[in-house]
Amino acid sequence: MSVEGDLDLAPGYESQSEEGAGREGVREGVRSYVLGLALAIALTVASFWVARTHILYGPSIPVALVALAVAQMGIHLVFFLHITTGPDNTNNVLALAFGVLIVTIVVTGSLWIMTNLNDNMIIGNRINGNGQDTSDAATTGPTGINIFGVSPITGTVISQNVITHESLDIVVSTPSDVEADNNDLHGAGRVGVQNVGAGTVDATNNWWGCKDGPGVYPCSNVNGPGTVLFSPWLTKPAK
Numbered sequence: 659m660s661v662e663g664d665l666d667l668a669p670g671y672e673s674q675s676e677e678g679a680g681r682e683g684v685r686e687g688v689r690s691y692v693l694g695l696a697l698a699i700a701l702t703v704a705s706f707w708v709a710r711t712h713i714l715y716g717p718s719i720p721v722a723l724v725a726l727a728v729a730q731m732g733i734h735l736v737f738f739l740h741i742t743t744g745p746d747n748t749n750n751v752l753a754l755a756f757g758v759l760i761v762t763i764v765v766t767g768s769l770w771i772m773t774n775l776n777d778n779m780i781i782g783n784r785i786n787g788n789g790q791d792t793s794d795a796a797t798t799g800p801t802g803i804n805i806f807g808v809s810p811i812t813g814t815v816i817s818q819n820v821i822t823h824e825s826l827d828i829v830v831s832t833p834s835d836v837e838a839d840n841n842d843l844h845g846a847g848r849v850g851v852q853n854v855g856a857g858t859v860d861a862t863n864n865w866w867g868c869k870d871g872p873g874v875y876p877c878s879n880v881n882g883p884g885t886v887l888f889s890p891w892l893t894k895p896a897k
Contacts, residue, residue, distance in 0.1 A: 694737025799825030850878025
């Protein structure tokens with residue numbers, strides 16, 4: 659007795675009693691996948707056309723792209739994953755829902771973490787006799803403050819710190835701009851600020867160990883291929 663009429667089957671998906679029944683079943687399955695592939699390609703081409711065309715009204719383009727994306731997901735669910743509302747698909751639906759939940763948690767958590775990486779402030783510390791940093795944030799000698807990042811992190815401020823007995827008082831290796839001001843850099847002819855990143859370090863209004871400014875012994879100096887702004891400077895310690 660056939661029960662096909664009682665089941666909600668995806669296109670080309672055969673019931674358990676019909677699996678392996680013959681070449682007709684195989685042809686139906688292949689026909690389903692080919693149809694799904696054709697529809698998916700058509701929706702992809704349509705998405706590129708919508709994104710590039712000047713025929714559509716501008717504000718409607720994002721709405722059209724969202725609609726095409728939803729349709730694309732529907733095609734994959736029905737023709738490739740065989741997700742339907744039938745009772746035999748309960749486990750598949752639950753697995754899909756769980757996967758969507760995990761992806762949502764990962765994406766949302768990542769965005770939250772990335773947002774909170776900005777606006778860091780290093781203020782009011784006395785730093786003395788640190789060691790050399792190693793691994794991916796390696797420095798060439800004992801370092802007071804080391805700012806390292808591979809992604810743009812904005813709003814980093816280094817201020818009102820007193821750094822002594824270091825080979826490198828402040829090292830910056832990040833593609834973003836960094837502000838360092840009102841620090842006492844007692845490098846005694848060593849490196850006060852080293853910029854090895856692509857961003858600019860605004861190191862104005864710092865005490866470089868003497869009143870003559872960076873590069874004049876016994877003042878600290880600037881170093882590295884990156885841009886360091888240091889003028890004007892303080893002619894007496896900030897603290």
